[in-house]
Amino acid sequence: MPKISSKGQHMPESPIRKLVPYAEIAKKKGHKVYHLNIGQPDIKTPDVALNAVKNADIKVLEYSHSAGFESYRTKLSAYYKSHGLPIEVADIIITTGGSEALLFAMGSTMDSGDEIIIPEPFYANYNGFSTASGVKVVPVISTIDEGFALPPIAAFEKLITPKTKAILICNPGNPTGYLYSKEEIMQLAEIVKKHDLFLIADEVYREFIYDENDKHFSVMNVPGIEENAIMIDSVSKRYSMCGARIGCIVSKNKEVMATAMKFAQARLSPPTYAQIASEAALDTPQSYFDDVISEYKERRDTLIAELQKIEGVKVATPKGAFYCIAKLPVKSADDFAQWLLETYDNNGETVMVAPAAGFYSTPNVGLDEVRIAYVLKKEDLIRSVAILKEALKVYNQK
The missing domain is CATH 3.90.1150.10 (Aspartate Aminotransferase, domain 1)
Structure with a gap:
């Protein structure tokens, strides 16, 4: 057998x-x-997204560009800029959910046997994505006693080996709901610069912040790590559109994006109707x-x-x-x-x-x-x- x-x-x-x-x-x-x-x-789900699909006048359901609709990426860039993130159209590739964006990120930055450090507990599918990519997860434990705050940077440094290629965080976190502070993000920025690593930030819950004094600080806002930073995003939670399966990988590192594009071309294109809904969702009122x-x-x-x-x-x-x-x-x-x-x-x-x-x-x-x-x-x-x-x-x- x-x-x-x-x-x-x-x-x-x-x-x-x-x-x-x-x-x-x-x-x-x-x-x-x-x-x-x-x-x-x-x-x-916002009516504007659902209505865009209902009213779509499509005679042939064609492939889209492998990077996603240019109109969607242009509008998404404007959305990010309106939220203080300096993201251009060329920095964005639309993916089939945030899941595919993570697979593209790992595939573009790591080889089989390489290592990625992740504070745990973490989104369970990171284990699955790493296994699929042949990458070894090296965990650094955060604890409930500390409210799942970022472990000490010294704990990260102890785990770095010649095979370490990236640190991955989810901010705010799934499954803990922890929100990394600006100071914690800056600490991570220093360590990835020091050791020439990628910092991959899964930021799909960016809008879900609950206390007045708390603010989300994106890796895309950190000066000096433009070549290190990779952001993962998705429409799933923001617009209650989990079934759309639309996300994106974002980076200013041109080599990373050119490599991710090869993975995007290999899977052809993200789904058309879901992109129509996601582009329209950007018009959702505040x-x-x-x-x-x-x-x-x-x-x-x-x-x-x-x-x-x-x-x-x-x-x-x-x-x-x-x-x-x-x-x-x-x-x-x-x-x-x-x-x-x-x-x-x-x-x-x-x-x-x-x-x-x-x-x-x-x-x-x-x-x-x-x-x-x-x-x-x-x-x-x-x-x-x-x-x-x-x-x-x-x-x-x-």
Whole structure:
């Protein structure tokens, strides 16, 4: 019998999606499942984006340019400049989601066996992208006790080897919701300059900042690292358009962009209808974002307040994105999360969470943690945490 690849065998399962079969079984039993496991917003996609697709007068669904519509890139450049980011049209390649942008970034800057340093916990698919690219993830641990702040720069320096090619951050972070300060970004800028590394910043949650004194600081705003900085972006969360699968890779490094273009040409082009929607979404009024941020801030405050009422639960308050990591009074969050779906219900209802161990690459770390996405309305969040509270009592008595 032919054998599958070693790469395929080592490709990690998604901690976000691996429990889906158990959720499906729970639903077949007639149970209502509150999905706290996945960052799928319930916020309505802007009408301007949906209408652009409905009204598109297309006779032939053609390929687009491999870099994406020029009209879209021009408009996107203007959008970034309006937010203080000095990004030109030539600095942008449109991708099939932020996921493809990350694959292009790794493919353009790293060879098989090279290393990338990532503060953990991190977006679980970074493990998958690295495996697909033949790149080794070298984790540097941030902790819930420190609110998942940037680890000391000395911890990064200890991990740098001749094979180290990049540092990757998510800002604000998935799964922690941590927002890196300007000072922390500047520290990273110094270390990548010193060691001639790339600094890849996944900034897809840039707009989701909740406290008045906090501001997002982009790697594209750091002077002197134009050749080092690569930004990843996406429409998925900003416009509640996860299904569009449109993102972009951004850099002022011409060699990086020319190389990324070769990867873009190899996959031909990003999807046409999704680009039409994404270009139109740039006309979304500011009032939409004001309402969305206000809603998510209330959801965050509600979730954290409810979680803090549960004995034995520890949670770091997120400053951005729409996730938090909660430490639970259990030995195995994986077992608990499966049990919630397979065995437990509270008046016919249960919850689905994402075990956080899958957001680490260090073995046996985060075993008692879960990621919770606060993408449900406040009443559902309150009910979800109430179920979680009762479930923990039952689980720890069994």
